[in-house]
Amino acid sequence: MSDEDKDAPRTAAEASGSVFERGKSPQKRTGEPRTTGGTSSAKEIEGEVLAGGSMGADVPAKMRTARKIGRRKPLTETAAAAQEAMFTRPSDEDGTHAVPAEAFGLEHDPAQVDPREEKFAELQVSALFGLAALGVIGFVLGFVLMDFHRALGRDLNFVIGGSFTVSLLGLGAGLVLWAKKLLPHDKAVQERHDFHSPEEEELAAEDVFLKGATEMGLGSRKMLRRSLLGAAALLPIPAVLMLRDLGPLPGRSLRHTGWKPGIRLVDVETKLPIKLGDIEIGGIATVMPDGFDTTEHYALAPTILIRFAPGEIRSKKEASWGINDHVAYSKICSHAGCPISLYEQQTHHLLCPCHQSTFDMADDANVIFGPAARRLPQLAIEVDPEGYFVAQKGYTEPVGPSFWERG
Amino acid sequence: MADTSKSGAGETAARKGLRYVDDRLGTAGFLKRSFNKVFPDHWSFLLGEIALYSFVIVLLTGVYLTLFFHPSSSEVVYNGSYQPLRGVPMTDAYASTLHLSFDVRGGLLMRQIHHWAAILFVCSIAVHMFRVFFTGAFRKPRTLNWHIGVTLFILAVLEGFAGYSLPDDLLSGTGIRIAYSVMESIPVVGTYLAYFVFGSNFPGVDFIPRLFIIHVLLVPGILLALISAHMMIIWHQKHTDFPGPGKTEHNVVGTPFYPTFLIKTNGFLFLVFGVCAALGTFAQINPVWLYGPYNPSQVSAGSQPDWYIFFLEGSLRLMPNLESNIWGHTISWNILVPGVVLPGIMFNLLYAYPSLEAWITKDRGFHNLLQRPRDMPVRTGLGVMSLTFYGILYIAGQNDVIANTFHWSLQGTTWVLRVLIIIGPPISFYIARRWCLGLQHHDEELLHHGHETGIIRRLPSGEYIEVTKPLPPERAEVLAMQLGHDLSGHAALPSSENGHGPSGNGHRPVGMMARARGALEGFFFERHEPPRANPEDDEPKTLTRP
Numbered sequence: 001m002s003d004e005d006k007d008a009p010r011t012a013a014e015a016s017g018s019v020f021e022r023g024k025s026p027q028k029r030t031g032e033p034r035t036t037g038g039t040s041s042a043k044e045i046e047g048e049v050l051a052g053g054s055m056g057a058d059v060p061a062k063m064r065t066a067r068k069i070g071r072r073k074p075l076t077e078t079a080a081a082a083q084e085a086m087f088t089r090p091s092d093e094d095g096t097h098a099v100p101a102e103a104f105g106l107e108h109d110p111a112q113v114d115p116r117e118e119k120f121a122e123l124q125v126s127a128l129f130g131l132a133a134l135g136v137i138g139f140v141l142g143f144v145l146m147d148f149h150r151a152l153g154r155d156l157n158f159v160i161g162g163s164f165t166v167s168l169l170g171l172g173a174g175l176v177l178w179a180k181k182l183l184p185h186d187k188a189v190q191e192r193h194d195f196h197s198p199e200e201e202e203l204a205a206e207d208v209f210l211k212g213a214t215e216m217g218l219g220s221r222k223m224l225r226r227s228l229l230g231a232a233a234l235l236p237i238p239a240v241l242m243l244r245d246l247g248p249l250p251g252r253s254l255r256h257t258g259w260k261p262g263i264r265l266v267d268v269e270t271k272l273p274i275k276l277g278d279i280e281i282g283g284i285a286t287v288m289p290d291g292f293d294t295t296e297h298y299a300l301a302p303t304i305l306i307r308f309a310p311g312e313i314r315s316k317k318e319a320s321w322g323i324n325d326h327v328a329y330s331k332i333c334s335h336a337g338c339p340i341s342l343y344e345q346q347t348h349h350l351l352c353p354c355h356q357s358t359f360d361m362a363d364d365a366n367v368i369f370g371p372a373a374r375r376l377p378q379l380a381i382e383v384d385p386e387g388y389f390v391a392q393k394g395y396t397e398p399v400g401p402s403f404w405e406r407g
Numbered sequence: 408m409a410d411t412s413k414s415g416a417g418e419t420a421a422r423k424g425l426r427y428v429d430d431r432l433g434t435a436g437f438l439k440r441s442f443n444k445v446f447p448d449h450w451s452f453l454l455g456e457i458a459l460y461s462f463v464i465v466l467l468t469g470v471y472l473t474l475f476f477h478p479s480s481s482e483v484v485y486n487g488s489y490q491p492l493r494g495v496p497m498t499d500a501y502a503s504t505l506h507l508s509f510d511v512r513g514g515l516l517m518r519q520i521h522h523w524a525a526i527l528f529v530c531s532i533a534v535h536m537f538r539v540f541f542t543g544a545f546r547k548p549r550t551l552n553w554h555i556g557v558t559l560f561i562l563a564v565l566e567g568f569a570g571y572s573l574p575d576d577l578l579s580g581t582g583i584r585i586a587y588s589v590m591e592s593i594p595v596v597g598t599y600l601a602y603f604v605f606g607s608n609f610p611g612v613d614f615i616p617r618l619f620i621i622h623v624l625l626v627p628g629i630l631l632a633l634i635s636a637h638m639m640i641i642w643h644q645k646h647t648d649f650p651g652p653g654k655t656e657h658n659v660v661g662t663p664f665y666p667t668f669l670i671k672t673n674g675f676l677f678l679v680f681g682v683c684a685a686l687g688t689f690a691q692i693n694p695v696w697l698y699g700p701y702n703p704s705q706v707s708a709g710s711q712p713d714w715y716i717f718f719l720e721g722s723l724r725l726m727p728n729l730e731s732n733i734w735g736h737t738i739s740w741n742i743l744v745p746g747v748v749l750p751g752i753m754f755n756l757l758y759a760y761p762s763l764e765a766w767i768t769k770d771r772g773f774h775n776l777l778q779r780p781r782d783m784p785v786r787t788g789l790g791v792m793s794l795t796f797y798g799i800l801y802i803a804g805q806n807d808v809i810a811n812t813f814h815w816s817l818q819g820t821t822w823v824l825r826v827l828i829i830i831g832p833p834i835s836f837y838i839a840r841r842w843c844l845g846l847q848h849h850d851e852e853l854l855h856h857g858h859e860t861g862i863i864r865r866l867p868s869g870e871y872i873e874v875t876k877p878l879p880p881e882r883a884e885v886l887a888m889q890l891g892h893d894l895s896g897h898a899a900l901p902s903s904e905n906g907h908g909p910s911g912n913g914h915r916p917v918g919m920m921a922r923a924r925g926a927l928e929g930f931f932f933e934r935h936e937p938p939r940a941n942p943e944d945d946e947p948k949t950l951t952r953p
Contacts, residue, residue, distance in 0.1 A: 093440070104653065148512050152509055153512070157688065164684050172679075175671070177674075179671040188445045190658065191657060248607060250601075268702075299608065335728075338581060370728065371726050371742075402591070404591075
């Protein structure tokens, strides 16, 4: 700070004679609080608590004059009464006291100095509260009178939701405006205290604890201590065991998908078997084992049946597990188990919409992009005498995401 | 506003009522203290209030929803008002959600308000947490409340995920499918964990009822208890405040709880509720009837979770495809790392940060006054770095939507994000820290020379100087305190509380940990010195305006 400032008060607190430290110089209960200045005795009674004191500020002479004259017009009658009430509230052990807004460079709201503005502010707040009441009426009328099923309830929702919104916002805005315009802008100040207790108090508490421990004799009675700890350590075991029947053990069930030799491939939507030639070149179908239901194998069985143009399949193994350019692969992503559903006909890429793992279906479902680490398992298929696709055998490896026992 | 002393009957009734309670509970002292309790004013203190009030809204609307929702996986055939799904087999959970939406007056409205308020709940907790972090409000004595707050954030995310998973539509079922895979990826116990949680292989019939009771009883109960503890601790410790005229480490300046704060905060409750109601009315959210019932063989492109799951989705998308097979056991790093390890590290760092910072800075003091982000450049840098990391994961959670919207290559977008997740955080740390130091530099200039007036004056010697206007004294004092100049002892600094802090403490560190700590401390408090070492050199060249 430059030297010129030395004589000037550095803080608002200094300028006003420390109005912020009222807690250390409590007021007497009686008398006109705003005219008692007495800071001289502050040090002598420092820390003493006068529960009966009021929140009246220690306003020094300088400040008092400023407040009396005021930079603007004097407060209106109700605003002055509100301020009076705030400044004469009983204080407490935290030395809570009011400090005039001027000490912070804050101004009173026009509604507190101009009776016309005050009337207008009251009108505004009341109008908002009235709006809130109107909102409720709108809600009731809409609820009772409107045809609920029109446009799937959309119209009713707009009317009751809209009036509910108006109600809530009116009430909220009214309350905030009330506080902002009509309540005193003066501040309250109170003391903070240390959170830790005085030294002797801390020591006493620790001693009580330690004496109690001595009474128990846990330190000397080794056998008792160990047996107690042992029993306490064992006690959670029943609680954990009780969780056993939350579910079956996985066993080998993650390796079963419901696909068996000779089972027909049926469309997941129509549940009808698919014949050779039902799918166009470049087409795909999502298939399930015939007779599937939503309980077992529901999430691991989905399979995608793809028909390539002749010669497009680049993997020998892939072609040999398929039939007539038709191949079947698990539709469950080997990453996080989403059903992979975005097939790009030109590139033969199958893309998982969850995490964008991309598989080259013409190259034995090789992973070409994304977080998936493994190819999709292929289902060996053939055609039964009636011309329907059937599985040669089940999947030869577990489908879907990896798990510890997968191997 | 009628004064109670003037309306005699009202006053008598009020006194009688308070007396009634006091005679039975002895509340007079408590009430006096509570009514007088002072709350400081700052817009950023409203963030926590938004979280609190959105929780209230979620509770109220949620209770209503439970009256209509059937937490059941049993299969029914839909026969309600929504034509496109009539005759479709679906779970009772999904069917009752449709019933609630289309055959209960205002049911959809309540569902949408519930969903919007839940989104606001998680969001306001997160932003509130940034505020607390960047202003150092987590420091002693408020460390316990920071820990409770981090727990609340985690629980809120879980609660939100459980909530939008309940309707068993196609979108939520996909989310649960991924959650199941994440559980499966945990080494040794993963498969068992998934089977015990779901009661069978995915999807099974036990999960929805279990998730329901977690969503409506278990987690809300813990949330309610922890929020109460959070509030009681705030009440007991008194709110922090930014430095300002008359504000010290030892006082609170603001508005009394009763009546001003009470009126304002209730008004704010209704405003938050009003905003949620407006969103619930006019902004459609989670239209489950468009997604259809869950079916494990289907998924729609552009499946997106709620915003607070984006970062997990993003980390799953960015992770390279690593998987190992060790001694016949599979470890899928591509899920384990982004889905389990990464959030574990992130949340544990959040828990640990207050202790880490206190250890590095040797700060054992009590702090009630807040810091500005620029006052602690390294902390701010770390915060911005973490936000950048989180932000990139957040963006990666929608890389397909972004690539599609801007017609970019999906692979290219992913690769750019993979690079950014590595280089973005350190760069943002560097920028944020330099930025803070620059702002400190600016503040030092302001403090030493004041505002530039734009007036150039010629001195008798012929020299030209710029006239500056010094800061008002109360502003200068606050600024000096924020910059760590202990001018008057009037307001306590971290450094003045315990002799540690920016200036260092002088004794030589012993041992490796201590040396590391010392080096980190030096880094933490490295700051811009005032522009000139000797301010007097500068003095005659500046004229100040009175």
